[in-house]
Amino acid sequence: xxxxxxxxxxxxxxxxxxxxxxRTLILPHWVExxxxxxxxxxxxxxxxxxxxxxxxxxxxxxxxDFMKNLAKSVWPKNKxxxxxxxxxxxxxxxxxxxxxxxxxxxxxDTFGIDFVGSEFYGPLHYDVHHSKxxxxxEKRYNPKDWPVLAFSGAPASFPVQLENRMLHRYLVxxxxxxxxxxxxxxxxxxKGQFIGIHLRNGIDxxxxxxxxxxxxxxxxxxxxxxxxxxxxxxTKELCxxxxxxIIKTLKKLxxxxxxxxxxxxxxxxxxxxxxxxxxxxxxxxxxxxxxSNPHVELAILGLSNHFVGNCxxxxxxxxxxxxxxxxxxxxxxxxxxxxxxxxxxxxxxLNKHDEF
Numbered sequence: 001x002x003x004x005x006x007x008x009x010x011x012x013x014x015x016x017x018x019x020x021x022x023r024t025l026i027l028p029h030w031v032e033x034x035x036x037x038x039x040x041x042x043x044x045x046x047x048x049x050x051x052x053x054x055x056x057x058x059x060x061x062x063x064x065d066f067m068k069n070l071a072k073s074v075w076p077k078n079k080x081x082x083x084x085x086x087x088x089x090x091x092x093x094x095x096x097x098x099x100x101x102x103x104x105x106x107x108x109d110t111f112g113i114d115f116v117g118s119e120f121y122g123p124l125h126y127d128v129h130h131s132k133x134x135x136x137x138e139k140r141y142n143p144k145d146w147p148v149l150a151f152s153g154a155p156a157s158f159p160v161q162l163e164n165r166m167l168h169r170y171l172v173x174x175x176x177x178x179x180x181x182x183x184x185x186x187x188x189x190x191k192g193q194f195i196g197i198h199l200r201n202g203i204d205x206x207x208x209x210x211x212x213x214x215x216x217x218x219x220x221x222x223x224x225x226x227x228x229x230x231x232x233x234x235t236k237e238l239c240x241x242x243x244x245x246i247i248k249t250l251k252k253l254x255x256x257x258x259x260x261x262x263x264x265x266x267x268x269x270x271x272x273x274x275x276x277x278x279x280x281x282x283x284x285x286x287x288x289x290x291x292s293n294p295h296v297e298l299a300i301l302g303l304s305n306h307f308v309g310n311c312x313x314x315x316x317x318x319x320x321x322x323x324x325x326x327x328x329x330x331x332x333x334x335x336x337x338x339x340x341x342x343x344x345x346x347x348x349x350l351n352k353h354d355e356f
Contacts (some may be wrong), residue, residue: 004294005220005314006158007031009214012171013090013126013156015058016164020128021137023149024059026066027051029110031103040103042110046174048295053172075148082115084152085122092118098152115150126155129163159220159314160321162227168318169325173299181299186288195253196304200313201240204266209239212312220317224332232337239312241333246271247278249333253306254282261285263304266296267315302328311335 001010007030017027029042045051047060054060061070082098090097096118099105108114121140128134141149149155156164173181185194212218216233217225224238225231237245253259261284264270275286289297294315301307301319309316311332324328 001154001158002314003033004030005316006320007154008171008318009158009160009220009314010154010156012164012167013158014154015054015060015167015170016161017126017128017155018060019058022134023143024061027054027060027062029063029107031107033103033123035241038102038345039163041149042103042107048174048177050172050174054168057167057170059236063111067113072111077114078116080113080115080148080150081117081119081122083119083149085209086120087118088152094118096120096152098150100306104152114118114149116162117188126157127161129161130341157216159222159317162222165321166325168321170240171294171322173302177295177299180293180296181303184289184296184300185303190260190285193257193305194261194263195250195257195259196245196263196301196319197265197306198301198307198309198313198316198319199246199264199269199271200310200315201266205267205313206240209236209312212236212239219312220314221312223317223320224311224335235334235337237334238337239310241310243271243274247275249308250275250279250280253308254284257306259284259305261287263300264288265301298322302326306330308333 015025023129027045029044030048032041032043034041044064051060052060069255082096084096084098087094088097088100090100096115098115098118099108124136124140125131127134163353193356208218212234213236216229218234218239221234221238225234250262254262262275262279264272264275264286265288270288272286272288279286289300297320298315301309302322307319307323307328307330309319309330309332311334316332320330
């Protein structure tokens with residue numbers, strides 16, 4: 001579902017689900033949407049991430065390897081059944097219609113996969129942490145009779161379930177992405193501490209934020225507001241922080257950290273000119289990656305000395321989870337609600353990233 005940030009949430013959930021069922025996870029391709037392309041592009045999992053760290057947690061195999069070496073015997077063409085909770089709209093009446101629409105059709109077509117039938121698994125669910133559902137899955141879908149479970153959608157919740165957040169420690173950038181991030185830091189940023197920030201401010205985001213007060217757990221909001229909104233309800237400022245909030249927050253951080261530079265990742269306006277002008281007296285430089293590469297940008301943000309992200313954004317959530325796993329400090333624009341972060345940064349809390 002969605003773009004990379006959403007897919008990463010789903011991946012962690014699927015990894016936890018596979019572990020709970022004690023089934024090998026076939027690592028899916030990432031789905032990308034490129035300008036001018038009518039169909040989605042499918043990118044191999046290891047184009048961006050190492051497989052080896054995942055094996056420390058559970059059994060996994062690349063989808064290419066599975067289809068090339070095992071599918072013929074383990075999952076023959078006449079036994080390829082698609083799984084869905086209930087019937088989906090499409091050409092088939094009362095079927096999963098697993099290949100209906102984009103990215104569904106292009107995803108399965110990448111591997112020449114067609115389905116001969118549908119299986120509705122409801123009312124079973126994916127939460128293997130708080131129930132005996134794993135045993136129910138095994139009883140209903142015995143591995144001997146059902147060696148492969150092929151879902152029409154990820155067997156995971158969005159945003160990522162709280163218990164699966166820690167699995168991000170096994171999601172490690174591969175050498176190519178890691179090297180590009182380090183090269184940028186070493187060659188483009190002045191030596192010294194730098195702050196990584198994510199600005200989500202495109203027109204589609206602006207429109208989504210207009211409805212945030214009616215959706216207290218919109219997108220990745222639980223990462224700062226809590227899964228039961230125990231830290232408050234989402235606000236427009238939390239979703240779409242003002243320039244004033246951004247600048248005040250950065251000024252406090254720069255003074256506290258003695259930072260020399262800021263790295264900006266954004267879906268639209270990087271605010272490089274505005275930030276450079278507003279922070280001129282603090283003698284910091286403002287940088288962005290050109291041309292843009294979201295995966296390298298994520299890796300750079302993960303390596304920053306402090307990260308400030310958007311509470312509602314799943315892109316920011318990716319960075320936050322990675323940094324939490326490594327014990328690095330992070331914070332969010334305009335959070336805590338009605339607290340010191342809404343007008344700047346409480347320096348006493350800079351290194352207490354678990355509070356945010």
